[in-house]
Amino acid sequence: MIDSESTKNLSGQAFDRRDFLKVLGFGGTAVALSGCGNTSIEDGKETVVSYVEAKDYVIPGVAVYFNSTCAQCDAGCSITGKIREGRVLKLEGNPESSINRGKLCGLGQASVQHHYNPDRVREPLLRNGDKGQAISWEKAYELINEKLQGAKGEEVAFITGDVSGHQKVLLTNYIDSLGSKNHFVYEAVAPAVVRAGNLKSYGVEMPRYRIDKAKVVLSFGADFLGTWISPVHFAQQYAAFRKGVDGQRGVLIQAESKMTLTGANADRWLAVRPGTEGILALGIINALGIATGDVAELVKDYDRARVSRDTGVEPSNIDKIAAILRLRSPSLILAGSAAEGYVHGMQNADAINLLNHVLGNVGKTIEAPVSVPFPQLTQTKGNTASLKKLNDDLAAGKYKVLFNIATNPVYTAPASYKYGDSMAKAGFKVAFAHYLDETALQADLVLPLDSEMEDWGTHVPEYLADTAQINIQQPLMERLHANTRGMGDILLTLVKQRKPEEYKAFDDYYGYLRYAMLQNKAALGGSGDDDVFWNDTLSKGIVKLSGASGALSAKAAVEGLKLPQPEEADKQYPLRLIPSVTSNLRDGRHTNQPWIQESPDPLTTIVWDSWVEVHPKKALELGIVEGDIVKVTSKTGSVNVQVYVFPGIHPEAVSIPMGRGHEAMGRYAKGYGVNPFGIMDAVFEGSTGELAMHETRVNIAKTGQRVIVVKDEGPAGGKQMGRRVALSRSTDQVDLSKEV
């Protein structure tokens, strides 16, 4: 219920947002229907706590809404928090944001559980043997200072996730002030190869995809509805795409080896032999027959018989796809896991992007990105190659001090890195953490961070939809635990240790942020009074900027495009492991949010556990059924995991979702499921050095145990048993033009 009026009312009022909303015990938090007890009136037993001072907009029993930014993933959705009696109750999407337009995914909804999580770190902890000892912040800062005195600049390393906005500025300044050049930006699941491929094909790393403008979308493993880049935004584009341009409903074709959420919504889902997506793309170019010049030369060998043999896609399907692509224009071809997963990922991406060029989609459904006028605020783009480098350096003993800022590489690094051992070689490890996760447990000093609902900040998402925007993150309620600190505040204190003069004007990060924003008031589109501008900015939660769009390179990059022949199956490890990224769990940093744990995986409906997906045909061949515990063994290691027989996977592949199998991180995460990173081989993409996630070969063997798979679907599985429940029809049976 975002009453637009209630948000509007706020904008006019001068208020100091540092004066937090106090948690008010009004009406009590537990509005419980009591059990066996008496529910009668108990006058004089409960206490009504009132405010000392209250703002006019604070009315007990009436919600106040504040805008902020979701920090659960890097898409940068704007949120509106519903606050009652000083407590954040629920998050909604902010309708003003062009990224999520008032919508919010399940992961975003769950971030209140990140905030209220009972397992958050509450005090700075210093390692004392196996235990953490609570210390004061002063002592923690002193300790860091002390340790840094004994280290040269190049002996200090930072590992962070994607970081943008003013935190990034402060962080960069701090790193510079230390004289370090070692900032590793690590994201376990990042479209790094896609970026590289795009740069090569279109001249930009991240163009704007216009699914809503396309009539046909052919996606090679890009799970844009579930996990890819900015899923909430793409889902909205998808809705428009389905409604259709000119009343013609958009057609989605998904080619991938393991069905993703996007694949589950496709009009045609093609099971492609893992790694041959590029071949299929070239085969389609060949079948289109409209390519000329060196492109035609390139694809001439990819006739449909060969492509069909290599990829496992039926020739008739290739023809149908070519026909519909030829017929309906513009279309949009997306490269997702096809690029990220393989040694030749870059080649795959090139081949797929070539298809866009051939079809003339570049400039139509692939648009140049909007540029942000403040390059210092833009997002540093994480990848996996950075972790590899850091790991090598750590193993070589290069670093004396390691700052681990809100990442969990001990959990997400492939087991063959032995990252934990590498990390141990650093002299002093500082972890900025919300929870005692696997990495924080190995640190010497753990600094508890505020949740994003207590902290100030700005974010500039990598993928910007219509216009450039800076997202404001502001506290939605007072700090839940007295001894946690905002990331910006910690960085400010640390940087003050180095450059006390430059930053002495700022008491806290809020002051810094306000100052920095007001300094650029004009560039941020503000005018007039500082307070008015500032309050207006805070109440909107977004600063929209006019950024120019660049141009895309029109020429396809064909040189060097050479796709390897699909490999013969390995005798010992005949199956390919696809560690799937699910929309709930991503890389596992949110596994400890119970709503996420209990939210069924959309495709398998499994909760609270990991599974390995096996195609029915393969399952029959191996004699396994649902619930069998199998041992999945790769060159690197093995895990025991329950089987889910799943038709949406190529028979040569098996898939284990990422995100579970935590050994730490609190009561909701620890001990549920298995971690596929633990058996991932360290194989890298040829040209970018990214971890090739789909290149792990495994075999599976029965262990003889069987369990009941914990899932939402009943024994009928996905069958409707003749009931009229979920109905569907084909486009020729329906007239969408009459619809509202």
Added chain:
Amino acid sequence: MSKRHLLALYGDFDQAEAVVKELRNTKISGFDVNDDMIVKSPIEHPEVEKFLGEKPVYVQWFTLIGAVLGGSLGFLGISSAQANFFMQMKGGKPIVPLPPNFVLTYELFILGGVYITILGFLICSGLPAKRSPLYNAKVSVDNIGILVKAEEAAVGALKAIFAKHKALEIQEEAGK
């Protein structure tokens, strides 16, 4: 109150019958055979009625009243309860649906019938009550008892009749 009670016990039903016949045929002043004689038996003898003459039983009327009251008040009560202030639509059915109410009316009809019948039984048979002073436990075994109430003067005659028919035992209320 100068009447006295006499109880004679017989082991045989025929004997008892003979006694009753004789009592009926003999005119004894101070003793009315219809009002002052009670036959007690261990089991229900349908024959007793024959020789004592038809005596009316009113229990059925109680049953009728009870059943009718139970049914009608039940229906009205339930319908009224349904149409109270909190009348809430349920399942697309009317607020006062007839079939369920008929089912309940039926139950209440029986409930009323049974309860009032029992009440009628208690009233008509005069239970619960104190036992008469001349109660003899043998009646609950196998003896037939004839309890008579007579003027002092008639006692002797009655005793003679009882004795004549070989009464097993004659009990007599102590004189005043």
Added chain:
Amino acid sequence: MHRYLRFPFMLASFLVAVACHAATEQTLTTEDDLGPQVQQPIEFPHYRHAGNRNPVDPTNSDPTKGGMEINCQYCHTYARRSLTAGIPPLQKCVGCHQNIPTVRDKPRIVELFKYWDAKKAIPWKKVHDLPDFVRFNHERHIKRFIEQQGRPVQEVCGYCHGQVKEMVTARRQKPITMGWCVSCHMKEHVVVAKGAIPEGGTPIGKQDYWYTFQKPAETRNAEGELTAKGPNDCWLCHK
């Protein structure tokens, strides 16, 4: 009485008595049902703030002789905007009392300023406590009775809170049980006073309900008013 009839008669009289008791309409009244005297951190004198002025001389507003006749909503300001009436913030008390030097040294006010100086909220005790599954909406009742029908504030608040203006610390005076709430909803209430029907229909608009008895009456009553009963939807209060 005949001895046979004694027991049945007693039984029957008992049953009749029970039935009569059950059938008697329980009088759902506004009868007082005093709650416990609740010990508050500061003994707030409601009669001083909300009580009537000196009855002998209505123009005399000397607080030592009577109340200030402050509108309930002046302090319980949330009531008209929220489900809950709320307790005024400390700020509000101090706002006035810092300008009233005459009572500044009274122990209660000293206590009050102690809280204020410590910036600590006063832990008032709840006096009118409903079970957690009941949600009474103050706003709606104030809208209807005060704003739409222009009844006096103290009277309207008094429907449920009793004669607060005569109390020191508030004490529950009404039963506030479900049946008591409903006793009011069951009554025919004036929805349109004498005179013309305002523009756009009755104040409760086109909101006629299913059951005729809840619609505003078709015709005006003897006093020239249109009446209707209160809502009977369980889900209004129990959610």
Added chain:
Amino acid sequence: MSVTNLLNNWAAVRHFHPIDDKPHDPYKWAMAIDLDACIGCNACAVACYAENNLPVVGREKFQHGQAMHWMRIERYWNEDSREFPDQGAEFLPMMCQQCEAAPCETVCPVGATNHTQDGLNSQIYNRCIGSRYCSANCPYKVRYFNWYDYPTTDNVWPAEMNYQLNPDVTVRGKGVMEKCTFCVQRLRAAEVTAKGEGRIVREGEVQTACQQSCPTNAISFGNLVDPESRVYKQWKAQQVDLAKDEQEKDKREGGTDLRGYRIFEDLRPYPSVMYLERVRESAV
């Protein structure tokens, strides 16, 4: 009192609903869910957990089938025996259908579930005694029973977690039935506001939590009586009539090209949720 009510309102209390009377004025809350737009992302389900204080039951109880998701996303496969599900999956968000003639209402022994004036199927937690008959009689099986005392003995909201609980929604203890309410706390707040202003709730003024979060706008919700509402227009365009157990369009020869339908319409619960069939491209 009651007898007077009975006699005065005899005609009213003998009406059958929804066939005999159309009492929904001014509100009848209803939904339309476009299965073609639904991508099965679960955002609605999580939003429901957040809005309605649903307990997370944990692995073991989920395994026992004691999950409490008022909104569940069902995933169906096409029923032919192809090697791959090459038309993708079918997702169906399932929640209480707020039937007009709800099978659950008649059977509740204590009247804890009723039909409200604005067309909802209410569930009164404090009246419920836990006979579970309603769930037994629900064809959609969308009612969820509190098998354990989640707030206390199960400690579902430990420590600060209970700060998140929505104060407008009662936290249910053990032994009561619960189900989707169409976010009645939001509806009632909006209705009361509108009533205070002497108008009815406008289209778009109130949203359910699931509708609000849905990234593809697959769920539309609104007042079926209000001709301005999107729901009204959708039901109208799809020729689905609330009070029919078989729609005219389905009787037409040669079928229909409209894709609106209601699940188990033939059982005559008159559900308030219309689904729009999923569409798949015929050209591929």
Added chain:
Amino acid sequence: MKDIREDIAWAKINQDVMKSLENPRPLYWVILFFAVLTFGIGIGCEVYQYQMGMGVANLDNPHVWGLYIATFIFWIGMSHSGTLLSAILHLMHADWRKPIYRFAEAMTTFSLMTAGLFVMVHLGRLWQFYYAVPYPNERWVWPNFQSPLLWDAMAIFTYLSSSVLFLFVGMIPDLAIARDNMHSGWRKKLYTLLALGWEGTDRQWRNFRVTYLTIACFLIPLAVSVHSIVASDFGMSQQPGWHVTSFPPYFVAGALYSGCAAIITLFIILRYVFKFEDYMTLPILKKIVRLTFAIAMVWTYLNCIEFASVWYSHDAVSKDLLIQKMTGPYAPFWWAMIFCGSIVPLVFAIKRFQTNIPVLFATSLLLNLGMWLERWMIVSPTFSHGYYPWTWDHDQWPSMIQWGIVFGSFGWFTLLFMVFCKMFPSVSMYEVKEMVYHRTLHLKQNGASEQTVEQGVH
């Protein structure tokens, strides 16, 4: 094979029956011990369930009902045989019922009380059960009279109270005997109180006869309605497998069936424990066995009718459910039900076995098991295979708590029943006397030549 002797002294009848109030065989105490033990276990389970929530019974969301409801129907069904023996056979003047109807009537009462417990055990919020009672209350809220569960409550209340009254009224003359013969002590006082001053006067007997007959007349339709209403708990619902027209007669037949089976079991136990060999004679047993056989065949027939009507209907969902019952996870129990309910009673058709006590005892236990399974097979499969395939059950097996309470109920019933038989004359003395008296008369009229003519209705 000897029937009750016509020349038996009435005093001996009194003595024999009164002896049962004093010193039963040691087996009595063994049974009582186990009854208390099981009941205690049941109580423990219930306390645990009350504290933790219904989840400990391992019910789940589509599968909200389980053994509690099944066992509830079982006990309700069991109660019907008492009415059959005391009311129906009374109206038919079948005098062989006289020695055994008392305990059958007691069985009715106690099994109804047990069934009532299950309604309570089953409730999620037991402490609020009074919401279902239509009493005038401050809130002005009434229960929902449309709910078959409420009809159930009303019917069971009516039935229970009528049965208790019927049992009591029928026992007054015997209580008077007990009063007269009991040595002084609290029990004598109790009998004195309960006998209401019964003297056996002609007036009392006259009204007694009419009352007894009237209540018997009421009880018959009441008993039928009670189980029809239990059937409508299911029949009135919409679920496949429940929404069956033939459910009321099917339930009633099942009820009589299980009741008769239970009577055979208890007959054998009582006969031994209380040394009633002279009264609970084998010819009587033989008649019950024949009656049971007849009802078993009726039940089998109605079962077939139900399958046939499902089969010939076009209700795919119900058909699906039926197939599921036969082949799915419940198949072993379903087939066990068919075996115990339809095959095992064929033993009764064999004359040799009609008086063979060990065989009859074993068979009757199997019949009871079969009838209990029948109720379970009515309740559970519909939940695990209803309309909505998504929610079909995958893991539902009653927990030990649920089983514990079910077994506890048997303990509770046995306890009540055994205590009753020890406390009150479980053979109706005055009616045995009547029976003997009438037979004697009959013999007198027909002369001595015709002997041992079996009487009563066949």
